[in-house]
Amino acid sequence: MTRRYTKTKPVVSRIGERVRPDPKGQPGYIRIDTVHQGDLNGQKGVYHINAVDEVTQWEIVASVEKISEAYLAPVLEEMLTQYPFIISGFHSDNGSEFVNKVVAELLNKLLIRFTKSRPRHSNDNGLVETKNGAVIRKQLGYVYIPQKCAERLNEFHRGYFNPYINFHRPCFFPVSEIDHKGKVKKTYPYEEVRTPYERLKSLPQAESCLRPGVTFEKLGTIANQMSDNQFVERVVKARSNLFQQISRFANRVA
Numbered sequence: 001m002t003r004r005y006t007k008t009k010p011v012v013s014r015i016g017e018r019v020r021p022d023p024k025g026q027p028g029y030i031r032i033d034t035v036h037q038g039d040l041n042g043q044k045g046v047y048h049i050n051a052v053d054e055v056t057q058w059e060i061v062a063s064v065e066k067i068s069e070a071y072l073a074p075v076l077e078e079m080l081t082q083y084p085f086i087i088s089g090f091h092s093d094n095g096s097e098f099v100n101k102v103v104a105e106l107l108n109k110l111l112i113r114f115t116k117s118r119p120r121h122s123n124d125n126g127l128v129e130t131k132n133g134a135v136i137r138k139q140l141g142y143v144y145i146p147q148k149c150a151e152r153l154n155e156f157h158r159g160y161f162n163p164y165i166n167f168h169r170p171c172f173f174p175v176s177e178i179d180h181k182g183k184v185k186k187t188y189p190y191e192e193v194r195t196p197y198e199r200l201k202s203l204p205q206a207e208s209c210l211r212p213g214v215t216f217e218k219l220g221t222i223a224n225q226m227s228d229n230q231f232v233e234r235v236v237k238a239r240s241n242l243f244q245q246i247s248r249f250a251n252r253v254a
Helices: 069-081 101-109 128-142 148-168 196-202 218-223 230-254
Strands: 028-038 047-053 057-065 090-092 114-115 173-177 184-187
Touching: 028 128, 028 184, 047 069, 047 128, 057 069, 057 128, 057 148, 101 114, 148 196, 148 218, 148 230, 196 218
Parallel strands: 028 090, 090 114
Antiparallel strands: 028 047, 047 057, 173 184
C-alpha cells in the first residue's frame, strides 16, 4: 500500500513587515511584548503589556484582563498617547495578540509603521524582553493576579509605576565601539547612566520630536516634583496598598 504525506504549510500573515527597525537615533520606535501574571486553579491571571522606546528606553506598562483584540486595542491606543514624543514605529514578535487586523488598523490610523521580528533573529525584540524581567517581574513578581484587577493595576501604572520608570529609574545606555578586527562591541560606561527623561532631553533636536502640547518645561516639572528616593518610597507604599486590595478581592471571590 502506498502512503502519501502532505507537509504542513505555515500560515503566512501579511500584517506587519519582517524587518528590524532603524530609528537612526530618534525616539518614537517602540518594542512591545506581553507578560502573563500566572495561573491559579485553572484560572488565567492578568496580562501586562510592556512597551519600550528603543532610543530613550521610555517605557509604558499597562494591564489587560485578556490578550484578545477587544481588550488590547483600547489599551494600546491609550498607551501610545502616554509617550511624550511622536510614535513612528511599532515592533512586536509574531504573536497573534499584536499581529492581527484590529491592531494593524489602529496603527494605520495613527500613521505608525508596523514591523515584526524576523525568523532566526532572536534579538529583534530583545530590549523589551529584558525589561520584562528587570522591571515588571522585579516590581510585580510572579504571583497570580486575578484578571478583574486589571483596572486597579492600570491606576497604579498611570499614577506611580510609569512615572517612576521614566523620571526616576536610571538605565544603562550602550556605546558602540569598533575593535581592531572590525567587530562592533558595545560598552555600558557609567557616564551614560541616566533616566529615560534625561536621555530624551540630551538628544539633538529633541524638542522637534515631542507631541503637540508637550514641552520639556512640563516634563521637568514632573521630574522635579520630588527626589528619586522620595518617589521610590511613594511607589513602594502604593504597591503595598495595591497588593492588599488584590488580596482582599481574591479572598472575596474565592
